[in-house]
Structures are given as C-alpha cells and as structure tokens.
Amino acid sequence: MKWVLVDKFDNIVHTVDLNKRYNQNEARKYFINLKQMDEMEFNKMWKVYPILEWNNIQHAYRRPPSSDPNRAWWKDEEKYLDIDR
Secondary structure: OEEEEEEOOOOEEEEEEOOOOOOHHHHHHHHHHHHOOOHHHHHHHEEEEEHHHHHHHHHHHHOOOOOOOOOOHHHOOOHHHOOOO
16 A cells, blocks of 8 residues: 655655555554654654545545635526526
8 A cells, every 4th residue: 555745735755655454553653764753743744644545635625616606607507498487
C-alpha cells in the first residue's frame, strides 16, 4: 500500500510503498524514523495518509460546491420545458 507524507501546506513531500500489513500508525512510525524527529514535533509538521485517501481529499477540495451562486443551472433551461405554461 502506498503512503504519503504531507506537510502542513498540503504538499506531498515523500511517498513510500509499504507492505499491505502496515497500518496508518506503523506508516507514521516509518516516516518519524525517516525524518529522525520526536513524535510530538512530527505531528506538528506532518500528516500521513494512504494515497487513495489523499486523492479523495484532494478531489473533494477541487470539486465546485453545489450551492455556488454563480452556477445558476436553471437559467440555462429552455422555457418550453415548463409544464405549467
């Protein structure tokens, strides 16, 4: 399974492909050892995600909100579609 190390500005700094038996806590420990930092300092600066979860998070941020006032889809509809008229 691929894991990503993300800085506090949401930039991927490092990617690693670990055995599938590694869970998120073990992947964090791997990155802590890689950075040679104290765990509390590491938690202030870095986040660890599975690559699929990270891609889903990024997709959700890029998707436009459905309540965007600039997207008035109903104004593009044809008038003849109104049954009551």
